[in-house]
Amino acid sequence: MSEAAFVPVVFLTGARAVGKSTIGYALFTRLNRTVAKSAYMDLAQLGFCRPVPADDPQHHRLKATVLAAGWRTFRDAGARHLVVTGVIGAQHDFDRYRWALGPVPVMVVRLDADPPALAERVALRARGAGPAIPGDELRGLGVSEQQAVIEQALRQVSAVAADLVLDTTALTVAEATSALFDQIAARASRTASSSSAIPRQPPL
Template identity: 45%
Template sequence: MSDHRLPLLWLCGPSGAGKSSAGWEIFAQLSRSGVRTAFVDGDQIGLCMPLPEDRAHRLRARNLAAMWPNLRLAGARCVVLSGFVHASEEVGEYTRLLPDAALTVCRLRVDPGELKDRFLGRGWRPDLLAEAVADAEALERTDFADVCVDTGGLTVAEAATLVRARTGLTEPACPPDGSGALVPSGPVLDPAPVLWVSGATATGKSTAGYEVFSRLVRSGVPAAYADLKQIGALRPGTGDDPAGHLLKARNLAAVWSGHLAAGARCLVVSGDADRDETVRRYAELLPAAALTVARLHASPATLAERVARRGGGGGPALPGDELKGLGPAALRQVAERAAADAAALDREGAGDMRVDTDGRSAEEVAEHILTTWPDHPERA
């Protein structure tokens, strides 16, 4: 074990306080300055259902602890975590499993009026507004956080800068020492179905993948979901793993082990699978998985329309969407690259299944995948 404790900044607060946005901005600021930083969204490492509410933090803590040695091996000097937490007992679930983390918990807050405006402005699940306001009021009565920062009236960049100033997170001193060993996923007697939803940019892999996961859960299948981009965010990249696939594969194996222990029967993954070699790298770390790659395809016109929509803020609200806010010229370049990538994947016959998404909603794409997936757990 290294003598150096790895800084871990945990941004918490009610929905709408800006914890994911500010967390990603801090990650971006540090990485731009040359500090190799990792970002972890707590929700993204705990997507396993059904799961009793009192076990949510236990699963997230276990999965973060399993990812921790991988982040150290990749040379991370700092980890930024965003996610809800309500009490010191919940924080303790993590600190018990991360003895070499220098943890700072920063609670973000905002006045009720602005919180309501932010929540409704997202256009997603307005029915949860009352719950968010009640959550904010309850958090105001707590004292478990090390620092509390009011983000009212601030841009995302201003909030991130203020958090860094209040927490002292400027230039983390922990050097990339490469300490720690990989955490094996443990023996699995029977191969478990794993569906990897892939495709070029803007084919809708994250949206369709999450819809497949949701449908499995609604049908009574204990299932887990992972977005590769959300479990392997590390910048600057390393010379031997520029695309981050090795770190993502290791983290996927670590998180999947936790989901299996929590009772999941299958895993849905969304993310890039650009070459057969990439898929093999993941498969080697998931040796007991019955892996099926469903490659989504879309025409150049459809890709251009979807890229433009995401540039305007449409699509799922995930931290780090690099299309959001780009100008028309930059978005056209992204769409052209996506069309070229889609054509190349088509020529190579990539994936086990090809799913055309033109003119189809995410629900229709998910339905098609589920009816053609050979290892669908309900048919296993």
């Protein structure tokens, strides 16, 4: 596939434990192997700084700054594509990242899963299954705490407008990655929706 057939930045969001990091990293490796030199950034790994500010408990301001600097550095090193993964709880939080990335086409993809599948994935993470993730706040959670995570995730699932939604409920990682790759490529030449437009003013 030619480099021009794929959008420069893919931003994967969705509920906690839905599979963003795993699928996002798999998408990155496929892009890097078959399209052009690419980069990957997981927002959860960009904000390890404590204590957090009271008015930004998820450290979105810090993460957006690091994301922008990282993308500039990757581009200088020859990267032509970037896959970003992370939980975004509100549109205004996403706007901060979109502003930081600047005038580059961005496709926003939301990964979904039905409640039983999401509950199973949260439980697996709580038991320590899957890839080890530094700072994983799900590891070791009890049943009641897992339920609270699921309820919060379901409330936030549609918080950010998306260009593409992929239901991962019945898909393996390989299947989800292939479906995502094909659908993004098919849509890459279309006009970006308002979800990926740069905010007119910088978020406060």
